Amino acid sequence: xxRPSADVATRNGVFARAFIYAVLILFxxxxxxxxxxxxxxxxxxxxxxxxxxxxxxxxxxxxxxxxEAWSTAQxxxxxxxxxxxxxxxxxxxxxxxxxxxxxxxxxxxxxxxWRFRGDNVVFGMMLLACFIPFQIVLIPAARILGLLGLxxxxxxxxxxxxxxxxxFTTLFFRNYYEAFPTELIRAAQIDGASFFQxxxxxxxxxxxxxxxxxxxxxxxxxxNDFLFGSSFSSFDSIPITVALNNLVNSSTGVKAYNVHFxxxxxxxxxxxxxxIVSGRYFVRGLMAGAVxx
Amino acid sequence: MPFLEIDNLQKSFGAxxxxxGVSLEIEEGGFLVLVGPSGCGKSTLLNTIAGLEPVTxxxxxxxxxxxxxxxxxxRDIAMVFQxxxxxxNMTVGQNIAFGMEIRGVPKPERDKAIADVAGLxxxxxxxxxxxxxxxxxxxxxxxxxxxxxxxxxxxxxxxxLSNLDAKLRxxxxxxxxxxxxxxxxxxxxxxxxxxxxxxxxTRIAVLKDGTLQQxxxxxxxxxxxxxxxxxxxxxxxxxxxxxxTIGINGKGATVELARDGEKPISLxxxxxxxxxxxxxxxxxxxxxxxxxxTDPDSADRDATAVATADCHIEVVEPAGSDxxxxxxxxxxxxxxxxxxDAHVQPGTVAPxxxxxxxxxxxxxxxxxxxx
Numbered sequence: 276x277x278r279p280s281a282d283v284a285t286r287n288g289v290f291a292r293a294f295i296y297a298v299l300i301l302f303x304x305x306x307x308x309x310x311x312x313x314x315x316x317x318x319x320x321x322x323x324x325x326x327x328x329x330x331x332x333x334x335x336x337x338x339x340x341x342x343e344a345w346s347t348a349q350x351x352x353x354x355x356x357x358x359x360x361x362x363x364x365x366x367x368x369x370x371x372x373x374x375x376x377x378x379x380x381x382x383x384x385x386x387x388x389w390r391f392r393g394d395n396v397v398f399g400m401m402l403l404a405c406f407i408p409f410q411i412v413l414i415p416a417a418r419i420l421g422l423l424g425l426x427x428x429x430x431x432x433x434x435x436x437x438x439x440x441x442x443f444t445t446l447f448f449r450n451y452y453e454a455f456p457t458e459l460i461r462a463a464q465i466d467g468a469s470f471f472q473x474x475x476x477x478x479x480x481x482x483x484x485x486x487x488x489x490x491x492x493x494x495x496x497x498x499n500d501f502l503f504g505s506s507f508s509s510f511d512s513i514p515i516t517v518a519l520n521n522l523v524n525s526s527t528g529v530k531a532y533n534v535h536f537x538x539x540x541x542x543x544x545x546x547x548x549x550x551i552v553s554g555r556y557f558v559r560g561l562m563a564g565a566v567x568x
Numbered sequence: 569m570p571f572l573e574i575d576n577l578q579k580s581f582g583a584x585x586x587x588x589g590v591s592l593e594i595e596e597g598g599f600l601v602l603v604g605p606s607g608c609g610k611s612t613l614l615n616t617i618a619g620l621e622p623v624t625x626x627x628x629x630x631x632x633x634x635x636x637x638x639x640x641x642x643r644d645i646a647m648v649f650q651x652x653x654x655x656x657n658m659t660v661g662q663n664i665a666f667g668m669e670i671r672g673v674p675k676p677e678r679d680k681a682i683a684d685v686a687g688l689x690x691x692x693x694x695x696x697x698x699x700x701x702x703x704x705x706x707x708x709x710x711x712x713x714x715x716x717x718x719x720x721x722x723x724x725x726x727x728x729l730s731n732l733d734a735k736l737r738x739x740x741x742x743x744x745x746x747x748x749x750x751x752x753x754x755x756x757x758x759x760x761x762x763x764x765x766x767x768x769x770t771r772i773a774v775l776k777d778g779t780l781q782q783x784x785x786x787x788x789x790x791x792x793x794x795x796x797x798x799x800x801x802x803x804x805x806x807x808x809x810x811x812x813t814i815g816i817n818g819k820g821a822t823v824e825l826a827r828d829g830e831k832p833i834s835l836x837x838x839x840x841x842x843x844x845x846x847x848x849x850x851x852x853x854x855x856x857x858x859x860x861x862t863d864p865d866s867a868d869r870d871a872t873a874v875a876t877a878d879c880h881i882e883v884v885e886p887a888g889s890d891x892x893x894x895x896x897x898x899x900x901x902x903x904x905x906x907x908x909d910a911h912v913q914p915g916t917v918a919p920x921x922x923x924x925x926x927x928x929x930x931x932x933x934x935x936x937x938x939x
Contacts, residue, residue: 458653461620462714466667467641476666480657 317341317536324532340533344522344541348534351521357538360518364498366429367514368545371436372493378437379444379489380482384474386445387452388460398449404442409502412439420507427509435507436497443496444489451485452478487556495546515542569632571596571754572617572722577626579612579778586612588778589626594771596631597752603765604775605801610758611726613775617756618647618724630721641667646715647724650731652707654699654714661686661695664713685713688747705736712747725757729764741767762802766790774798791926796853796935799928805858805905811898811932812854814847821845823854823927825897827880833897835875835922843939844929852938853930858892858905860926866907867921879904879920881912895920 312329317340319333346356385391386398416435417426425431455478463473504514513521519542523535570593579587586609594600602610615621617628619640628635635643654663662669664685665678673681686692689709699707708728715723725744729737745768748755759765765772766786774781774789774797782794793799799807813832815822821837821844837844844852860868867874879895886892891906904920912918929938 456651456653458649458651459655461615461618461640462647462649462653463655463666464620465618465640465645465647466714467670468666472670477655477657 313536313540317533317540319533321529321531321533340531341537341541343531344534344538348522348531348538349525349528350518351525357515357518357522357541360513360515361541363429363508363512364515365545367432367436367512368494368497371433371440371497372490374433375437375440375444375493376486376489378441379446380448380479380486381474382441382445383448383450383452384478386449387455388457388473388478389470398445401442401445404439405446409439413502413506416503417507427507427512429512431507432503432512432514435503436500439503440493440496443492447485447489447492448482451482455481484556487553491549491553494549498546570594571598571631572600572756573627573629574613574617575627575629577613577616577628578624579609579616579621580624586778587616587624590773590775590778590780591626592773592780592783594754594756596754599748599755599757599768599770601757601759601765601769601772602775603759603762603772603801604781606760607777608775609778610760610775614647614724614726614756614758617722618645619643644721645724646718646720646722647726648711648715648728650727652699652711652731654707654710656699659696659698660691660702660710660713663699663710664717667714667718681717685717688716689713704732705740708732708740712744716747716751721754723753723755725755727758727760729759730761744768763804766802772802774801776801792937793855793928794937796855796930799855799930803857805892805903807855807857807928808861808897808900808902809930810854810856810900810902812852814844814850814852816848821848823852823929825854826899828896830880833877833879835877835924837873837924847929847931847938851932853932853935854898855928855930856922857926858903860923861902861904862921862923863904863906863910863912864919864921866910868923868926871923871925873924875922875924876919877922878917881914881916881918884912884914893918893920 315332316324316329318336318338320335320337320339323334344357346358347354348356350357350360382401386394420426420431420435423431423434425434459477460473463477468476499516500514501516501520504517505520508514508517519538522538572592572594574590574592577587577590578585590609590613592600602613604610612621616623619635619638623636630643630645654660655666658666661682664682668678668681682695683692686695689712691706691709691713694702694706694710699710702710708731711728728744729740732740741764744757748768757764757768766789769786771783772786772789773783776797782789782798784792789798789802793802793807796809800809810825812826813824815824815834817834817836822834823837825833825835827833864876867876879897881893881895882901883894884891885894886908889908891908891910891912893904893906893910893912894901895904896902906912930936931938
């Protein structure tokens, strides 16, 4: 290859690369802009927002809106901030994620390593659960929660989220365990390990990536859920999504946008943290399931 | 008294019959090799002995005790898997000790057993490593260590060498044989490699399509195959199976082998075997192993019936230790095994000695042995 053409090729390469980066940066800005607006305005006094220019940095930096959103903002009829509802959500999400993940792992274990007649039919029906719209089950679910005496309570929310998440968690774990060598299970059987010993000692320690995927998926879905939260909670079990709605939609007084922004970020923070901490496992785990399943 | 008995064992998956009534028995300390092509049911048979697959019919007895309905861990067996099946989250030492841990053996006793086995297999320096940090040969040793530490009545091996490279496979083969000689424990070993079967076994069971084709010592299987399948499957290069006709001349029976464009080779069978007399003038399949078809100088001096015939050599394949020559008889390529420095040239005619004491005859229709 002669020199000039090589130079042209390099120059074309540089242009192409610059173009790709420009497009990527454009999209990064596009996606990060809303977060920027929320963050910037949550750190301004309210009168600065009223003057317009949502994109400007604050003249006076303040964390007062955050404190107000957390502990004193008017939610519904009470001026108690988002804190109690945040705790409600934690108390609902942690057990619901733990139980649905554990049961999903057990289901996946049975559906792949303890095959029984009709196991694929059972799996197919569990998969179907992933596609049932929430709205359809609202009334039957309300009736069942009522019969169980769990209506309007945190345990009631845990139950409905666990049941609803089971389809997904089972799908994740089944596909992951499908690729897990059956000879390992057989070796453990010959070693005398019981059903649960095999699960706990052999399978679970090798399930790191899929546990991360399932936990992220379940945590995000349950934390962000609004419909079940608004339908099945009562006074002392309202989750944060519903509380945030009550904060933002309160019709009395002045709209405290800075407090609303701070509240919205507070409500989104746990899912953000979960993603940032374990996001790379999420992608890796999803790929593993997708390719091998 | 037989130690491991398999009595008319049947196994079906749905309507598919995998094992169609297999009966075998092996004495204590024996080395039984189950061999056959893929899909013959040999691994299924091993899994039923292990208790990993329930049987559809028949009975399995170990030391006179029926074990059909016993859990794998209660049968006093240990198994080495093709993929080694080492627990990936445990160290080598924990892998070896897992069974003892489950049975509640106290820690000092476990540690001593690990040390003994690790010394025997020379894996002491690997005990703290994870399986992913081991080479194929090391994993193989750990898998054997996990089996050995149980001190079982029967060892089960499921194609344990098939994931190793060629050289390591031969080393490990010798090592397994040495271990067997030292421990004297009964072994059942599955392989599709007939050389492994020949070198390791005290008894070989050849399986095909879920039925037992032949059961006997390696020498019986090799020298006296009961049918064409066994003759063809065992031995490398395979036995020559040549379409032939039984003739008769003044001195007795002969076997006639057709040649391209020339009159057939006629080999005297000497004292005509009675078994062959009904086949006079009829087609048979003449079986002769490459080492029984050689240059006249290397022919077996002790053989009672050696006949020499000129054959047209088509291809010569020097293999270092031997030279293989291919000729054409009865319309098929026939391999002769000559000594390494035999002077044969492709395209020429050379005399070949047929050792007829080692020859076998099959009925082409039933594929069963005649003589």
